[in-house]
Amino acid sequence: MTEVRLPDIRPPLEQYQENVTSQCGEDGVIRHALEVIGERDRWCVEFGAADGVHASNTFALIDRDGYSAVLIEADAASFDALQRNTANRPNVTPLRRLVGFEGPDRLDAILAGTPVPHDFDLLSIDIDGNDFHVWEALADYRPKLVVIEYNPTIPNEVDFIQAREQAVTQGSSLTAIARLAEHKGYRLIHATTVNGIFVDAPYFDRFGIVDSSPAALRKDLSLVTWLFQTYDGNLRTAGYDRMRWHDVPLRMHSAVPHLLRGFPPSFTGARRTAWRAWRALRRSRR
Secondary structure, eight states, rough: OEEEEEOOOOOGGGOOOOOOOOOHHHHHHHHHHHHHHHOOOOEEESSTTTTTTTOSSSSHHHHHHOOOOEEEEHHHHHHHHHHHHTTTTEEEEOOOOOOBBSSGGBBBHHHHTTOTTTTTTEEEESSSTTHHHHHHOOOOOOOOOEEEOTTTTSSSTTOOOOOTTTOOOOOOOOHHHHHHHHHHEEEEEEEEEEEEEEGGGGGGGGGGGGGSSHHHHOOOOOEEEEEETTTTSSSSEEEEEEETTEEEEEOOOSSGGGGOOOGGGGOOOOHHHHHHHHHHEEEEOO
16 A cells, blocks of 8 residues: 655634534634624524534534524425424524525525624535625625535645536635635635634734735645556556545556557567557647
């Protein structure tokens, strides 16, 4: 097995990670971040909220701290569960909507019909794909803290944004989302396995974070796969060895025919002739 030796990353807010209903310690970091910010209106917004409990980044605030909330979910079965779970919470507004990035589906338009203040405390975005684009489209509201899902299989060095289409579910890299955040006036303060946590820039200095880059604040790279080439035309991988969401082994196939695998400068005779013919054929097809 090829070993991946990772740097010893020690994010300042890692010590606060704790789960009530969140996936990867977000509940504890959110609680601490809001304490550091200090200025609260006790409102939060989450979409897709699912049933309002499972993998929720807002349930702890609602249940323990009495937060008011707008919880948005598009799936019919999940929304039914959301309604049941919030039936006795008059301070929670459940909405069945698909949040998009244009027209009446923009989060701005959806929130305009609710009493949520414009600088509410927490926005949680988890829609498995267009997270980047829906946050980019948000203009009228400015939450103090934003928790947003990124694709955890993408290395920090890759700046990838999925296509701006509702039917696409690929996810964007943390680096791309961090770049968007800085453009919008936010700074990264922590990254869990699947979520980046950003604070409105005026509050950033209160956290005492020196380096806010993904490389400095993202410790868990356990879902990243590294791909590299060997001199003989083969592809090798290191790190995570499965297709993350399909749960099947990762298989890489080289475009070089098996008989031509090897280090080309060392080819001789018929093998060198075959190599040159195969390469000429591929170039002609381009």
